Amino acid sequence: NAGVTQTPKFRVLKTGQSMTLLCAQDMNHEYMYWYRQDPGMGLRLIHYSVGEGTTAKGEVPDGYNVSRLKKQNFLLGLESAAPSQTSVYFCASSPDSRLVSTDTQYFGPGTRLTVL
Amino acid sequence: EDQVTQSPEALRLQEGESSSLNCSYTVSGLRGLFWYRQDPGKGPEFLFTLYSAGEEKEKERLKATLTKKESFLHITAPKPEDSATYLCAVPSYTSGTYKYIFGTGTRLKVLA
Numbered sequence: 001n002a003g004v005t006q007t008p009k010f011r012v013l014k015t016g017q018s019m020t021l022l023c024a025q026d027m028n029h030e031y032m033y034w035y036r037q038d039p040g041m042g043l044r045l046i047h048y049s050v051g052e053g054t055t056a057k058g059e060v061p062d063g064y065n066v067s068r069l070k071k072q073n074f075l076l077g078l079e080s081a082a083p084s085q086t087s088v089y090f091c092a093s094s095p096d097s098r099l100v101s102t103d104t105q106y107f108g109p110g111t112r113l114t115v116l
Numbered sequence: 117e118d119q120v121t122q123s124p125e126a127l128r129l130q131e132g133e134s135s136s137l138n139c140s141y142t143v144s145g146l147r148g149l150f151w152y153r154q155d156p157g158k159g160p161e162f163l164f165t166l167y168s169a170g171e172e173k174e175k176e177r178l179k180a181t182l183t184k185k186e187s188f189l190h191i192t193a194p195k196p197e198d199s200a201t202y203l204c205a206v207p208s209y210t211s212g213t214y215k216y217i218f219g220t221g222t223r224l225k226v227l228a
Contacts, residue, residue: 004159033216043160043203043218059215090159103148103207103216107159 001026004108006091012114013081021076021111023091030096032074033058033105034066036087043090049074081115088112118143118208122219129194129226137189137222139204149187151180152203154221160203194226 007022023032033048045058049068063085065077074093078085092105119142129135141149148167152160164173166182173180177198179190189202201221208215 040220042220043205045214045216048214056214092159103150104162104165105150105160105216106162107152109159110157 003027004091004093004106006089006108006111008111009109010112012116013078014116015082017081018077018079019081019113020078021089021091021113023074023076023093023108024072025074025091025093025106026072027093027095027106028071029093029106030071031094031102032068033092033094034064034074034076035090035092036060036085037090037110038087046076046089083115086113086115118206118210118215118217120204120206120217120219122202122204122222124222125220126223127225129191129224131195131226131228132193134190134192134194136191137202137224139187139189139219140185141187141204141206142185143206143208143217144210145208147207147209149182150205150207151187151189152205154201154203163202191224194224196226196228199224199226 004025034046035043037043044060046064047066049055052071055066067075089111091108094105121140123138148165151163154160164180169184171182177192181188201223203221205218
């Protein structure tokens with residue numbers, strides 16, 4: 001199993017450009033999450049999904065949109081990138097299981113995004 | 117307000133020198149406290165979940181403990197490969213809003 005994968009690994013955007021980050025998981029997990037990690041601020045939840053076709057806002061959703069059209073994929077979109085969105089973005093997933101806490105999250109390797 | 121604070125921010129140990137990392141938390145209705153390890157340039161990797169005060173979990177040189185206000189990650193006789201950032205997190209579900217609150221981490225460096 002590949003676990004959680006993220007595409008791309010690195011990206012540089014100009015202010016105002018748009019892009020989509022792709023997260024894929026092959027563990028049949030119900031829940032998926034997008035975080036951003038900034039120095040001194042830790043990981044912050046942007047949006048999450050509790051199942052195919054559902055999405056919900058996290059702690060810092062402004063400027064981002066998400067979609068979960070397929071259970072294994074969770075997309076994060078930036079419609080008009082701003083320098084404040086320069087960060088490392090992590091995707092995570094967690095199972096809906098009686099054996100493992102649904103709050104146990106498995107993370108991808110991250111996408112380093114720079115907005116100029 | 118739900119909150120997680122980790123200390124120290126950074127810790128340098130000699131190989132074999134045991135120590136403890138602290139995670140203090142404030143949350144309405146604890147659903148579990150989670151420890152993760154993060155290596156540079158990688159995503160966090162799950163280590164432990166603790167659910168109730170008094171609970172302990174062990175894995176190799178690591179032992180996590182939990183009280184009603186804080187959790188400790190004890191590192192016994194560390195090796196250089198234990199160098200990483202250790203993160204703790206608590207989930208919270210309040211007024212229909214889900215949060216997964218991470219501390220800012222402790223950067224551990226173990227010197228050979």
